[in-house]
Amino acid sequence: MILTVTPNPSLDRTYELPGLNRGAVLRAAGDRVDPGGKGVNVSRAIAAAGHRTVAVAPLGGPEGDLLARLLAEHGIEAAGVPIAGSTRVNITLVEPDGTLTKVNAAGPEIARAEAERLLETVRARSAGADWIACCGSLPRGLPPQWYAELVALSHGAGVRIALDTSGAALIAALPERPDVIKPNAQELAEAVGRPLATVGDALKAAQELCGLGARSVLASLGAVGQLLVEPSGAYFATARADAVRSDVGAGDASLAGFLSSGGQGHTALRAAVAHGAAAVQLPGSVMPTPADLDPSAVVSTADVPLDLALTRQAP
Template sequence: MILTVTPNPSLDRTYELPALTRGAVLRATADRVDPGGKGINVSRAVAAAGHRTVAIAPLGGPEGALLARLLGEHGIEAAGVPIAGSTRINVTLVEPDGTLTKVNAAGPEITAEEAEGLLDAVRARSAATDWIACCGSLPRGLPPEWYAELVARSHRAGARIALDTSGAALVAALRERPDVIKPNAEELAEAVGRPLATVGEAVKAAEELRARGARCVLASLGADGQLLVDGSGAHFGRARVDAVRSNVGAGDASLAGFLAAGGTGPAALAAAVAHGAAAVQLPGSVMPTPADLDLSSVTTTTDIPMDRALTEPAP
């Protein structure tokens, strides 16, 4: 079973538009609402693959109640921690060429009592889990060290931790040696404090984060592929993508595929790449099912193209 922790969940509303014109009244050609937040997206992808998952998240107001109901419709057990504030709503605008414009709300402020309630919810369920995936930004009220405390407590309970966050929260958690971290290229660059322009520079940044505490780094490089850097060395994976429809949640789908495939080694990397490639070809933040995956299009290698320029260099 994979347990996910999402400290700042959301309802994600996606509108597909014929064009995005500032100051105009726009009519959507399609729209949908999905349960959102990085950890919840991981749970959705795990459930879509037929595995059991429980999603822990602070839920408040009618938005939180709708989020819990939507999770149930996806076959996900929602372990909601009641909060006084209301769950946020994020909006994504999608243009025909795949360009996304996102408006993410800040979300509610979490009190010290509510934060402790989240940690207690994780502790109560950690013994029965294969992995705990702690994902996303921290809401107002939680200090950058909150994830570090969560990793430390979970390790004491014998659980394995996958962490997908950024900035000060990621840096603070490294000292507690998370089993997997999953940055993208921009988050890698931020963590090491220098720009990344090539695949080789991303590999070196991942190796530096391992030296600072991470046991394994699964790094998304966008259209250029994914890196896995662990104690056995570095592996590089890519997949064919015919057309990008939406990249919302693609990194979360990748992490779900990686953990569901065991969370270690080239086979898990291949699963991560396949899930990410499938997700970008689906609308909104729809998570792929096994029928959407094409493992035959995935290649993994230890012969990493170190000099290859990143399609989107990380500042």
């Protein structure tokens, strides 16, 4: 069982447009609403693969009620923590060529008592979990050290923890030695304070974060592929995506594939890349099912191609 924690969940509304013209009245060719937030997306991908998952998240207002109902429709148990504010709504506009315009709301402010109840819910629901995946930005009211508290709590319960966040919250959590962190290329560059031009640059940056406390790093490098750095070595994999429709939630699908395949080693990396490649070929933030995966499209190597530029565009 994989427990996910999403401190700032959302309802994700996606509109497919024939074109994006500023100032015009636009009619959507298609639209959908999905339960969102990075940890929620991980739960959705885990559930789509037929595994058990529990999603811990603060939920408030009619939007929070709808998010809980949508999770139930996906076969996900929601461990919701009631809050006074309303769950945020994010908007994604998709153009025919695959260009995405995203509008992410800030979300509600979390009170001190609500934050404590959130931690207590994680503690109570962690029994029997194989992994805890803590994902996304922190909402207003939660300090950068909050994820560090959560990592310490998870290890105290004897549960491995994956952390997918960025900025000050990521740096503050590293001394607590999260079992795996999952930055993208931009977040990795931000964490080490310099631009990254090649996979070799990303490898050095990931090794630095391991030196600061991360036990392993799973770095999403966009269309280039994914890099895994762990005590046993460094591995790289990429995959073909025939038709990119939306990259919303693709990184979350990758993390779900990685964790559900054991959370370490070459096999788990290949699963992560297969899940990410499948996700970008689906509309909105739809998570892939096993039928959507194409393991034959994954190319991997234990010898990281250090000179490969990080600017390759998606097909």
